[in-house]
Amino acid sequence: MRDEATAFVPGHITGFFSAHPASDPTTAGSRGAGLTLTDGVEVTVEPAADDTSTVVLDGETITVEPVETVLETLEVTARVEADSEIPLGSGFGVSGALALGTVLAANHVFDRQLSRNELVTIAHGAEVQAETGLGDVVAQAHGGIPIRLEPGGPLVNKLDAIPSRARVEYVTFGELSTAEVLSADTDQLSAAGKQALSNVVEEPTLLSFMYASRSFAREAELLTETVAGVIGDVTDADGQASMAMLGESVFALGTGLSDAGYEPNVCATHPAGAFLK
Numbered sequence: 001m002r003d004e005a006t007a008f009v010p011g012h013i014t015g016f017f018s019a020h021p022a023s024d025p026t027t028a029g030s031r032g033a034g035l036t037l038t039d040g041v042e043v044t045v046e047p048a049a050d051d052t053s054t055v056v057l058d059g060e061t062i063t064v065e066p067v068e069t070v071l072e073t074l075e076v077t078a079r080v081e082a083d084s085e086i087p088l089g090s091g092f093g094v095s096g097a098l099a100l101g102t103v104l105a106a107n108h109v110f111d112r113q114l115s116r117n118e119l120v121t122i123a124h125g126a127e128v129q130a131e132t133g134l135g136d137v138v139a140q141a142h143g144g145i146p147i148r149l150e151p152g153g154p155l156v157n158k159l160d161a162i163p164s165r166a167r168v169e170y171v172t173f174g175e176l177s178t179a180e181v182l183s184a185d186t187d188q189l190s191a192a193g194k195q196a197l198s199n200v201v202e203e204p205t206l207l208s209f210m211y212a213s214r215s216f217a218r219e220a221e222l223l224t225e226t227v228a229g230v231i232g233d234v235t236d237a238d239g240q241a242s243m244a245m246l247g248e249s250v251f252a253l254g255t256g257l258s259d260a261g262y263e264p265n266v267c268a269t270h271p272a273g274a275f276l277k
Contacts, residue, residue, distance in 0.1 A: 004046035005108040006277045007101040010143060010270035011037035011086040012093035012136045013170070014245040015213030016220075018193030019134060019186040020151035026125040029151035030134035031197050033209055035168060035251070036143050039085040039267040041094060042277075043101025045109050048077040055080045055098070057088065066099035069126035074103070076110045085267075089175035091247025096136030099123040100274050108276060116141070121153035132178055143273035145209070147200060162204045165271065169257040169264035172249035173226050181222070181246050192219035206240075206253060213242035224248055233260040 017032030048054070053071050055064050056079070071078055080102050086092035100123040107114050114122075124137040138157055139146045145162040181189075196212035214231065217223050223231075227243045230250040234241035239256025243249065250257070257264040 001047065001111060002109045004044055005105040006042060006044040007104040007274060008040055008042050008277055009097035009101045009140050009274040010040040012139045013091060013251050014135065015209055015242055016193050016196035016216035017135060017245060018190035025128040026121050027152040027156050028128050031148050031151055032135055032193055033147045033200050034139055035145055036140060036270040037168060037267050038270045041082055041084045041097035041101055043080060043082045043098060043105055045078050045080050045102055045105035048079050051077055053077045057082045058084055064095060064098050065130040066095055066126040066132055067102050069129060070099050070103045070122055073122050074106050074110065074112055076106055078106055087172050089247065090172040091244030091249045093136035093140060095132040096127050096140055099126050100137050100140055104274060104276055117154045121155055124153040141273045143270050145269055162206060162209060164206050165269050166206055166253050167268050168251055169266050170249060170251040171257060171262055171264045172247060174248040176246045176248055178246045189220040192216045210240040210242055210253060217243040
């Protein structure tokens with residue numbers, strides 16, 4: 001057993017997706033595409049001082065169901081302390097990052113000797129079971145601009161990627177409940193997601209991804225008035241922007257939001273997946 005270990009997990013913005021439920025959460029998930037970000041979450045795990053696990057995010061003790069599930073699966077009790085550059089509940093994959101960072105660091109601290117695919121499968125299944133996400137974990141483990149061609153964890157899914165890098169700007173105006181969206185009728189959403197994926201597979205470029213993302217947000221009827229207004233402002237400034245799934249947030253390539261008069265957070269696509277520091 002080690003004293004502690006720290007993992008970094010990139011943030012992830014989903015541009016579009018289709019939902020694919022299954023009785024086994026490790027094979028359930030989504031198809032779709034997104035951007036991993038150099039802004040992310042740093043997760044440090046150490047053995048718990050008593051028999052109770054705790055999760056602290058940016059100095060505040062919180063309850064994160066996927067993290068609890070990960071620790072129970074590994075049969076450990078730990079203190080999990082995370083520092084996040086991205087907002088929780090706003091479409092940037094924070095819950096997935098917490099689950100993935102925890103499983104990577106805990107495996108090292110408690111010497112569980114599991115493979116990377118086994119660890120990612122545990123984190124993915126935990127997030128699906130909690131209804132906090134369907135594809136963030138596998139994307140965050142991969143890095144870059146991943147295209148999720150099949151649902152599920154790394155033992156069953158199939159990934160491709162857009163071979164590019166980009167400056168990314170983003171602004172957020174609040175939270176949307178992933179669980180509420182995923183528990184509702186997702187037929188229309190999934191139909192829009194499948195069409196968007198088909199378009200990007202046919203033309204795997206950043207421009208195609210942005211077009212598909214905007215179309216998906218509109219066809220899935222997920223746009224809020226605020227988000228639609230910001231995307232319109234970026235379009236008027238000759239930029240490319242769309243909605244981060246699932247949050248009341250807008251992301252843009254290059255200087256799209258800056259050119260439209262906003263003061264965004266600025267980062268870039270992350271060239272690699274999650275890693276132990």
